Amino acid sequence: MRRGFDVGEFKARVKAAQRAMARHELAAILLTTEPEVRYFTGFQTRFWESPSRPWFVIIPQSGDPIAVIPSIGEALMRRTWVSDIRTWSAPDPIDDGVSLLTEALREIASGGKIGVPSGMESHLRMPLADFGRLQAAGLVFGDDAGIIAQLRAVKTEAEIEKIAKACSIAGRAFDRVGEVARQGAKLDSVFRGFQGLLLEEGADWVPYLAGGAGPTGYSDVISPAGPQPLAMGDVLMLDTGAVWDGYFCDFDRNFSIGVPARRSAASWSQLLEATLAGFEAAKPGAEAADVWRAMASVVGTGETAGRLGHGLGMQLTEGLSLTARDHTVLEAGMVITLEPGIETGDGMMLVHEENIVIREGGAQILSPWASGAMPVL
Amino acid sequence: MRRGFDVGEFKARVKAAQRAMARHELAAILLTTEPEVRYFTGFQTRFWESPSRPWFVIIPQSGDPIAVIPSIGEALMRRTWVSDIRTWSAPDPIDDGVSLLTEALREIASGGKIGVPSGMESHLRMPLADFGRLQAAGLVFGDDAGIIAQLRAVKTEAEIEKIAKACSIAGRAFDRVGEVARQGAKLDSVFRGFQGLLLEEGADWVPYLAGGAGPTGYSDVISPAGPQPLAMGDVLMLDTGAVWDGYFCDFDRNFSIGVPARRSAASWSQLLEATLAGFEAAKPGAEAADVWRAMASVVGTGETAGRLGHGLGMQLTEGLSLTARDHTVLEAGMVITLEPGIETGDGMMLVHEENIVIREGGAQILSPWASGAMPVL
Missing domain, CATH: 3.40.350.10 (Creatinase/prolidase N-terminal domain)
Known part of the structure; x- marks a missing residue:
């Protein structure tokens, strides 16, 4: 390209x-x-x-x-x-x-x-x-x-193509996470290895990587990685901002180290359902708040909780926020993330994120859409 | 650490x-x-x-x-x-x-x-x-x-240790540049590969990488890499900002693809000489302008040309500038780069860069100091 x-x-x-x-x-x-x-x-x-x-x-x-x-x-x-x-x-x-x-x-x-x-x-x-x-x-x-x-x-087709390319690069890197993450691997070395995979798959650079790991999820999504090793039953989340020609993707993937706990598997299914609800609500003429509501009603998010997605493009996050109070009207050409989160107890959470572009008829996916059960490493 | x-x-x-x-x-x-x-x-x-x-x-x-x-x-x-x-x-x-x-x-x-x-x-x-x-x-x-x-x-010892660690990570990655750069390799793939080496050697992330390549040097030091292949006789320069625990290194290395041209080899020797002159001038009580003058007199830089180094720490560049007009007085604990450049004709240049910390008695090197002939790939 x-x-x-x-x-x-x-x-x-x-x-x-x-x-x-x-x-x-x-x-x-x-x-x-x-x-x-x-x-x-x-x-x-x-x-x-x-x-x-x-x-x-x-x-x-x-x-x-x-x-x-x-x-x-x-x-x-x-x-x-x-x-x-x-x-x-x-x-x-x-x-x-x-x-x-x-x-x-x-x-x-x-x-x-x-x-x-x-x-x-x-x-x-x-x-x-x-x-x-x-x-x-x-x-x-x-x-x-x-x-x-x-x-x-509102992005042009040329801009959307660059974001789509960044998404496909990250998608291929996510497919290879098993090469760098397994039981006993330290989270900071997983972060290093995953950045290397993103570069190998064609990212120009990796301005952003966050994530977390724990038996029932993670306590936040912005912390740097420490040296704690991945344990059997952990959910590992990696969330990247990789760049191609100055345009970002911004989506995450969750992985289970071994068979996921029943609670994690159930939360994961709810997140996929919420993302799909957001996708269906994301049409020209709808408000950012409508897309928020479609997802929030599935995961039970309150109005004062964090946003469930945002605009995306030359910056990791830009433009509208999927919150109850953002009344920005969606237009064809807007690129946004759908990012529902769900509390799993004890201050832990799971977060899932995909990238879409608003088209005349409805939304179109840009990141390779996750479906089925949580991938097991 | x-x-x-x-x-x-x-x-x-x-x-x-x-x-x-x-x-x-x-x-x-x-x-x-x-x-x-x-x-x-x-x-x-x-x-x-x-x-x-x-x-x-x-x-x-x-x-x-x-x-x-x-x-x-x-x-x-x-x-x-x-x-x-x-x-x-x-x-x-x-x-x-x-x-x-x-x-x-x-x-x-x-x-x-x-x-x-x-x-x-x-x-x-x-x-x-x-x-x-x-x-x-x-x-x-x-x-x-x-x-x-x-x-x-003015950095504490704990800060200086982190910068030194970032420098040693980048030093090991520079030692391995031959794994990703050779005649025919495309510059943008060299950039990707070198970022991967920095991560493998322990960088948390790579916020900055610039460089260039050409038979007599490069026209600037801030451009992104294109797909042009490295040719026999090219000088390749890679300049990184790798980070460990939030602290940067910022130094570069030049490599010759095959035996360097006489002109490049001579310019390289002058750059090493200028860097050493800067090192010797970088003592507590000296002004930034004194360090600039020591280097400028070797490479023939005029007063309105760019700076020949700068402060370094939590940011890629911070604090003083090695220019004729910066009269900041050096103190023990300041970490700076020495970055002389030399014009090689037709708008091309070579730039060399090392990192040092000011100590009571004089300067101490942080980056593995380059010496001898330009390394050949």
Whole structure:
């Protein structure tokens, strides 16, 4: 499968943003984070792992994006479709791109309001003191009215293909878990081995792996692995975020070390049933809360418990949440996870997760759908 | 080697912050990013990969830290030394922890100034609109006076041991590069294979890998790998950020596919010489700029070119920069990289990188020091 996107796709994203900007009277939008910059430019590098340098892209109300970036990124940005690239030698303790950015924003926004993503999940990836300097220079900032988040929530076919590819890579790695996990294997070495399997199956990298193991499940789904060995009767869960060409899958698999306990097997069946109920509810026009309700009614989740799924794409989690209070209306092209959890007693739980895309007629699976009994290792 | 830190170490970090806070008249410091939260609490999870939820830790001017976090993190935070843990069910589209945080900050800061890291490399990891709500509630924020960055710059022995362990893991993986890289191997498969080697040698995960390959070097050091095959005479560079227990190594190795060209071999020797010059200059009392100058004079780098090294620790890059304009004074306990680059013509370059810790008498190596001729694959 081809990497990257046609230039036409980036231009369409910019045009869609600009139509919304005109409605909201924004002269420009200022972007500072990795997915936002990549969404409009195609600039893809793991160098964002380094917090030392800020990166800026400006979407003007008309015309092409302008990149205001550290010179270390110029060669790579020149390979994208962006032609207006302005650089400074970063990090500069006196003026780390602030003057260059001020000049560009003045030229492009000419006194108008500059939108900055400010809603849920967003953050401004630049020093607060430097943002204060932009404001002190007379630039006027406001919320981006959710424009960027709304655009990113609906995926193109090219984006969906990349997510599907990440899902199939992880699916093949999950099929091989028996190579690295068995009774007596330490959980941290299972985590290492599983990351290796994901890479062997074609993941570019593995930004996320969580999981747990225990006789009746696990106490949370975000802890790092310790050296405890897998014991007969344990349920092992692995949940990954593997990436292909900048797009994530995010689903998990549960495995039983030996024949599962009756309670675990029953909980597992309920989780599969809940996932299927979520799948059937996930149609254009339904609310995120409707999909939540379909799953919650099967597993008995209360309204204040955690979410049972979320949007997925350039980030491990993005966009809507499957909770009782999220009334986002599903549209064709949205990619989401279905992630029901069930309490198994003593603070333990089991969680199952699959990835789907919303289509005109209903949902379509992206991760290889689990069915039948819990796989035994 | 044991994971984590003694509680005494976290308490010492808090006390040191509080002494500085008293000097700067800060009633509290509000922390929102992964390394800042982990530095004071020990809270370690890859779940930060998900942007959906904000996390807050408050350091009061006296007393222990307070965690104001999503309930999904409660079980893991309870395993740290923090006892005052306040949670909400996130993500909440109406009030995503803002009321809970406002209440906690009012109680702890009682009208005093609340410091927020605002200088170079920092960012505020929460929605700007929510930060505005805190300000509108009457809370008074200001710069943290660089307190957090200065504290983190000087490592304890326990921290240095973890970085050294990450370095030795990567050193063993570099020794095995011949298993995944040879003439005809595609660069992207080399990247996958090398990440697998890092995991096999004991890395918890591999947040960063960059590199390049070409007959006279590479055009930049941040690009992702493409499918081009390694050719006889190419120089291959791999630069990793592998992590053990939350601490990074960051060094690279260059390899020649077949016997290196005379030009490459000569550039390589100059890079080794520059690194050694940097090593000798890296003593307590010297400035970052002095170390830069020692290396720049060997490789002929100008003042506006990129930096030749940087601080290292809980992040791939943190703290000082080895540039002409960074006058940070080196102290015992600082861990830095020495990263000279040299132009080889036609926009190509070679870059070499090692990791060291500043000691009372001078520098001590952490990465297995390269010497002699460039290794041939």
